Amino acid sequence: MILVDTHCHLDMLGDLEGALTRAKKEGVEKVVTIGIDLPSSEKAVALAHKYDNVWAAVGVHPHEANSFNEDVYAALAQLAKEPKVVAIGEIGLDFYRNLSPKEKQIATFKKQIELAKELKRPIVIHCREAIAETWQILEETDAFVCGGVWHCFPGDVELAERCIRAGFYISIPGIVTFSNAERLRQVVRNTALEWLLLETDAPFLAPVPKRGKPNEPAFLRYTAEKVAELKECSLEKVAKITTENAINVFKLIKISKV
Ligand SMILES: [Zn+2]
Numbered sequence: 597m598i599l600v601d602t603h604c605h606l607d608m609l610g611d612l613e614g615a616l617t618r619a620k621k622e623g624v625e626k627v628v629t630i631g632i633d634l635p636s637s638e639k640a641v642a643l644a645h646k647y648d649n650v651w652a653a654v655g656v657h658p659h660e661a662n663s664f665n666e667d668v669y670a671a672l673a674q675l676a677k678e679p680k681v682v683a684i685g686e687i688g689l690d691f692y693r694n695l696s697p698k699e700k701q702i703a704t705f706k707k708q709i710e711l712a713k714e715l716k717r718p719i720v721i722h723c724r725e726a727i728a729e730t731w732q733i734l735e736e737t738d739a740f741v742c743g744g745v746w747h748c749f750p751g752d753v754e755l756a757e758r759c760i761r762a763g764f765y766i767s768i769p770g771i772v773t774f775s776n777a778e779r780l781r782q783v784v785r786n787t788a789l790e791w792l793l794l795e796t797d798a799p800f801l802a803p804v805p806k807r808g809k810p811n812e813p814a815f816l817r818y819t820a821e822k823v824a825e826l827k828e829c830s831l832e833k834v835a836k837i838t839t840e841n842a843i844n845v846f847k848l849i850k851i852s853k854v
Pocket residue numbers: 686722723747748
């Protein structure tokens with residue numbers, strides 16, 4: 597059984613080597629590590645170079661939009677051309693915490709969609725309390741040509757259907773195991789496995805029964821088990837199809853070291 601953790605932040609984990617070993621033991625054979633600003637994007641690329649089974653996404657998170665400028669854009673564009681960089685992300689809007697001003701978040705999101713379009717890369721969308729605004733920007737910029745992933749899916753069945761029609765995958769975090777996450781469980785029940793991805797968002801959002809602990813890719817297994825339960829199918833089937841989806845959207849091809 598092979599699982600793919602399609603969204604985590606390896607650079608933020610305390611015991612990285614241990615975490616990658618434990619992940620493999622649980623079948624989490626591939627990991628996409630995600631940037632939130634330029635320094636973390638650089639770290640993500642370095643980790644992808646170092647480890648065969650790690651790939652990277654580069655981008656500036658809405659929380660970090662204040663750090664985005666022309667120089668950062670140019671550096672990201674350069675990084676994005678590295679062979680194991682598989683997406684632009686995470687990018688989007690977060691009007692829950694508003695750690696950067698809304699206008700700056702919107703401008704930063706739009707610029708990075710342009711980058712993804714130029715480089716023909718999928719995008720990894722982060723969205724909190726900003727679904728309507730996010731959708732409007734996706735439409736305005738015609739981001740649908742990039743394809744990609746709506747990570748840590750924050751919406752309901754209706755949004756999930758809209759995403760799929762537009763060609764975006766729905767990524768299911770450990771939240772699906774939380775008692776108060778009925779809306780997300782409904783999304784899983786109603787969405788074809790062919791459109792689902794699994795993610796930890798480690799070190800955040802550890803699933804039950806690890807809730808409250810720092811999350812790590814190995815814990816993806818609990819999320820996969822919950823999805824299997826909701827879809828009334830085997831864990832192996834969930835693993836097989838979500839892994840195919842991840843390989844399809846991110847083109848996770850092993851690149852031999854030169
Ligand atoms: Zn996020």
